[in-house]
Each structure stands twice: as structure tokens, then as C-alpha cells.
Amino acid sequence: MATTAALPDVHPLLKDFLGRRVHTLLIDGRPVEAASGKTFATLNPATGETLGVVCEADGADVDRAVAAARAALEGPWSKMSPAEREKVLHKAADLLEARAEAFAQLETLDNGKPIREAKNGDLPLAIGLLRYFGGWPTKIHGETTPVSVPYFPGAKFLHYTVREPVGVVGAIIPWNFPLLMAVERLAPALACGNAVVLKPAEQTPLSALWLGELLLEAGVPAGVVNVVPGYGPTAGAAIARHGQIDKVTFTGSTEVGREVVKASAGNMKRISMELGGKSPNIVFADADLEAAAKGIFMGIFYNQGQCCSAGSRVFIERPAYDKMVSALAERAKTVKQGNPLDPKTHMGPLVSAEQRDRVLAYIESGKKEGAQLLSGGAAAAGPGYFIQPTVFGGVKDEMKISREEIFGPVVAVMPFDTIDEVMARANSSDYGLVAAVWTKDVKKAHQAAAKLKAGTVWINCYHFVDAAAPWGGVKQSGYGREKGQYALENYTSLKSVWVDLN
Ligand code: NAI
Ligand code: MG
Numbered sequence: 001m002a003t004t005a006a007l008p009d010v011h012p013l014l015k016d017f018l019g020r021r022v023h024t025l026l027i028d029g030r031p032v033e034a035a036s037g038k039t040f041a042t043l044n045p046a047t048g049e050t051l052g053v054v055c056e057a058d059g060a061d062v063d064r065a066v067a068a069a070r071a072a073l074e075g076p077w078s079k080m081s082p083a084e085r086e087k088v089l090h091k092a093a094d095l096l097e098a099r100a101e102a103f104a105q106l107e108t109l110d111n112g113k114p115i116r117e118a119k120n121g122d123l124p125l126a127i128g129l130l131r132y133f134g135g136w137p138t139k140i141h142g143e144t145t146p147v148s149v150p151y152f153p154g155a156k157f158l159h160y161t162v163r164e165p166v167g168v169v170g171a172i173i174p175w176n177f178p179l180l181m182a183v184e185r186l187a188p189a190l191a192c193g194n195a196v197v198l199k200p201a202e203q204t205p206l207s208a209l210w211l212g213e214l215l216l217e218a219g220v221p222a223g224v225v226n227v228v229p230g231y232g233p234t235a236g237a238a239i240a241r242h243g244q245i246d247k248v249t250f251t252g253s254t255e256v257g258r259e260v261v262k263a264s265a266g267n268m269k270r271i272s273m274e275l276g277g278k279s280p281n282i283v284f285a286d287a288d289l290e291a292a293a294k295g296i297f298m299g300i301f302y303n304q305g306q307c308c309s310a311g312s313r314v315f316i317e318r319p320a321y322d323k324m325v326s327a328l329a330e331r332a333k334t335v336k337q338g339n340p341l342d343p344k345t346h347m348g349p350l351v352s353a354e355q356r357d358r359v360l361a362y363i364e365s366g367k368k369e370g371a372q373l374l375s376g377g378a379a380a381a382g383p384g385y386f387i388q389p390t391v392f393g394g395v396k397d398e399m400k401i402s403r404e405e406i407f408g409p410v411v412a413v414m415p416f417d418t419i420d421e422v423m424a425r426a427n428s429s430d431y432g433l434v435a436a437v438w439t440k441d442v443k444k445a446h447q448a449a450a451k452l453k454a455g456t457v458w459i460n461c462y463h464f465v466d467a468a469a470p471w472g473g474v475k476q477s478g479y480g481r482e483k484g485q486y487a488l489e490n491y492t493s494l495k496s497v498w499v500d501l502n
Contacts, residue, residue: 010109010341011102017210018109023054025061025229026212028068029222034230035060042205045112045349046340046384052110054205057228059238062197065226066244069168069195072223077195078165080221082137089134089190092218097127099214103207105341107179110204112348112384113303114340121302125465126183129483132467133187140192140488147498158499163492165193166270167246170239172232172260173208174252175201175351176306176407182208184482185249186215186225187467192491195224197245199236201252203351205229232256243267249490250274251308253405254431254476272480272490274308274472276405277433280426281311281462282416282448285320287438291460293327295438296411299462301335301389304350305359305409308477309434311462313395313402314413315422321415325393328413329374332389337380349384350408356385359408366392366401371412397425405431419444423451433477436462455481 010018022039024031038056043049057065080088096103103126104118113122142161149155169189173181178200189196200208212227228235236256240248240263247270250260254275264271281299283292299311316324340348350356356379363377376390387409395402395412402412416422426435435454439445449457455473458464465471470481480490 010105013099014102014105017106017206018052021053023052023206023209023229025055025057025065026209026225026227027061027065028072028226029216032064034058035064040202042110042203043352044109045351046382048353048383048385052206054209054229057199057230058234061228061230062235062238062242065197065228066168066242068223068226069197070244072221073165073167073195075223076221077224078193082140085137085191085193086134088219089130089137089187092215092220093127093130093134095214095218096123096130096211100127103179103210106207106210108340108348110206111175111178111351112340114345114348116343116345117303122177122180125467126180129180129183129187129467133191133487136188136191136485136488137193140492142494156501158501160497162495162497163192163488164495166491166493167194168244169194169196169491170242170245170248171196171198172236172239172248172250172252173198173200175203176303176308178204179207179211181251182211186211188482188487189491190220190224192488194247194491197226197228197239199239200227200229202229202231236260237263240264241266245269247271247490249480249482257478270490272472272482273478274480274482275431275433275476275478276407277308277310277431277473277477278313278403278405278429279309279311279431279434279436279454280313280315280429280452281436282315282422282426282438283317283320283324284437284439284441284444285317286440287320288440288460289320289324289327292438293324293331295436295460295462296324296328297331299436300411301347301409302463304347304387306351306355306407307463309456309463310407311434311436312406312411313426313429314411315416315426316413317422318415318417325374325391325413328411329391329393332375332391335389337386337388338382347389347409349382349386351385353385355407356387359387359406359410362401362404362406362408363390363410366395366399366410366412369396369399369401371395371399371401376409397428403429419448423448427451427453430476432474434458
């Protein structure tokens, strides 16, 4: 049974926020309790203690949130000019920047990620997304089209297109980058003039709730952003099947993604899906091996390996294999695990006991199937949900640890001999989110980039993302692109207007 922790030494604003008796839902710009009166606890995974008590939304609350979103959409939000919407998003970016320290601490406390990652990764990226999409409202426009009508020769028409908001957007997001995922959905959705019902993950609901309040303060009208923390089968499923939600954006497991697609069919809502991965990180022997070792390391151990884009299958060209494997195993032993609020900590706990146990089961399966355990391989000491950074060598393609998404600090390392062989093996996954190639040979790099079946290919780098660069997968890693101008496709629908000039 979890116990409530004494408040840690954090930013005064965060101390106030965490001191609340209960964290309410945000519906129609107001803090409200769940209709059922239910609450749930969110834990600090570094200690297993309760960090906050949160109102638990279900279908009835989703209904209220959708009604508020619909009313806001048809009311004040659509009456704001694009320039005013830009101002609001930029104000939100400024507010988040001013409170970056407090938000970073909250991410670390609720999710377990090391503060240095929250501060240097999640927060700047979230602020960047608000700024990037904050620039779009005045630039989203239609076009005129030189139409010809074959059955009316010589006739003149004016034809133009208009990009309109899709309407009410339901966003179901996971726990690995709680604030970043929320902003990644909200920024483009709001830039395009939609209203949103956001369901954060039950493991990490706090930063989305705090962000909702910040957006109100920035001038987003009440009801435009509603935040309804709750569980997947209740609150999440209610969003997926809701008849008054026009679009769902989902990030999480492929398994749940499939359920969301099915549920969306009822009212033919539009969907975009950002799902799992088992991404190949390929090192040719001619690469800068030191840079590659760092890249592999970051690729799999960033955020405790809880990244959809984790480089969890590492292929190393045989002449470099032994050297690279021992470099990785050695480096894994130097990782500093501990209190994630300590700026010197490299690696925090996994998000939950459930996730830790899931990952430990994969480690056991790797051992059983005969992979060679080179470092780690067990839970780490401490009351929290820590796992040692784990490197398996000599992994075979057919082993479970080489096929399934582990979502933890576990890497499968394998040798290869030729480029054709490694391309085929890299592509032999059901997933296709990202891939990386390390080589000094430009030709080889581009040949590989062309062949790899992935939404993103990194050449001599890993985990680089930006608000302006599209992000998404192929195959069972999902469809649709978040970020960049491509995200605007997700959040607008195109209207075709004809004017008879004859
Ligand atoms: P999940 O897919 O169950 O959770 C993601 C979100 O979906 C959460 O907000 C959850 O409440 C919601 N959800 C769950 N069931 C739902 C339903 N029936 N209808 C609508 N929404 C629902 O992921 P979970 O269980 O937390 O993690 C399991 C595995 O999923 C991980 O080990 C990892 O492999 C993968 N995953 C991938 C992520 C990614 O970024 N692509 C993020 C989180 C998990
Ligand atoms: Mg938590």
C-alpha cells in the first residue's frame, strides 16, 4: 500500500500545486470533481509513494467535456481571429518557459524521468511546439483552383478551398512524455481552431492538468481545452467511441490503438495513431564508433528506454562487433541510477511497478532463450521501480526480446555481415517508427535511408526531434504525422467552394 510522501523540496509554485487536497478535472474552464465522485492516486515511481489524489473521469465526465468543447467551438473560440489565437499560444509558451523549472520537477516526480532530461528535453521541446504552432494560425489558408468543367465548355467558375477546424478532438496520450505529448496534441489542434478533450495517462495525470490551467491563464477560452484524467477502458474508451468527437489522436500501445480504431468506426471519426516500435540502430564498421556507442546508449537508455522510438535492436557490422559490445557493456556499468530529482542522476525508475515487472519478464525471456547477458539484468536497489541498464549480446532475430517492444532499458545487440542482410533484418519487424544508421560513407547512408521502412531515419545521430520535423510511423507503428506543417492535415478539414461566374 502506497503512503503519502512528505512534500519534496521543490519550486514554490509546484509546492502549492502538489499541496492540493485533490486534483480536479478541468471541464469548461472550471475545476470539477468526477460525476461518480471517484478518485485515484498517482504515485512517485522513485519512491512508490502517493504524489497526488486525482478525480477519476469516466464516460459521464467525457460527455460533459465534449459538450463544453462543442459549445466553446461554436462560441468564443471560432470568433477569435487567427492573430488572437497566435497571441494566446505565444503567451502560453512564455508562461511555460517562465515555469519550466516547476513543470520539469513535476514531470520528474510523476513519471520518474531524470530531472536533467525533463529540463533539457521535455520542457524546451514543449515550449518549442507552442511557439512553432503559435505561428501557424495566420498562415493556414486555402487556395484557388483553375477548374475546368468538361460538360460545360467555356464556363467560368471561381473555385477555392478553405481549411477548417475538424471540430472536437479527443486526445488519448501515454505516460512516457506526459507534458510533451499533451502539448504535441494541443498546440496544433488549437492552432487550427479545434477544441480538445484530453485524457492523460492514469500513471501521470498531473502536468496535463496544470497545463490546462496555464492555457486558461494564457487566454484560451473556457471549454476549448478540457482535461479528463482516468483509466483507459472507461475514460479512454468513452472518447474513442464518442459520437460527438470528430477526431481522435492516440499514442500508446499498438494493441490499444487497434481497439481505438475499431471504436472510432461508429461515427467515422478521423484518427491518427502513434504506436509502438522495435527500432533498428545500425552501425557499420566504418562509422565513428565512439559517437555510435554514445548514440546507441542514448537511443535505448533515454527515459529508461520508455520511448516509442527506442533503438532497441542494435545491429553491428561484424568487424566492429566485439569492440562495440564491450564498450556498451562497460558504459552501462557507469550509469548513475537514483533520485531522479538529483541533477547528477542519469537514470530514474520505470513509471510503475507494472511496467517494471513487464520489463523484468522480458529480461527473463532473453536469458531463457539463450541471449548473452552482458550487463544489468535485474531490478536495481531502492523502494522505487528501478531496473539496471541491460545489454544482451548474441541475440537472434527470432527471440522475443528482438521482436517485441520491451519499453524499458533493455537492448538486443546482434552482428551482421552485409548491407542487404541488415536491411532485410531491420525491416522484418511489424513496426516501422524510426531507424538509424551510423557510417562515414555517404552513399551507404543514403542507400540505407532509402531502404529502411520507417517514418524517421537518423544518420549518425539518434533521438533528434523538433517541432518543425514530421513525426510518425509506417506499418503497425501507426499513421498520420504529428509535428511540422504535416500535423495541420490532422487537425483541419478541407472545404471546396464553387462560385458560378457565368
Ligand atoms: P496503453 O496503450 O494501455 O496506454 C496509453 C493510453 O491509452 C493511456 O492514456 C491509457 O489510459 C489509454 N487506454 C488504455 N486502454 C484504452 C482503451 N481501451 N480505450 C482507450 N484508451 C485506452 O499503454 P500501457 O498499458 O500504459 O503500456 C503498455 C505498453 O504499451 C508499453 O509497455 C509499451 O510497449 C507501449 N506504449 C507505447 C507508447 C508509445 O509512446 N508509443 C506509450 C506507452 C506505452
Ligand atoms: Mg505517477
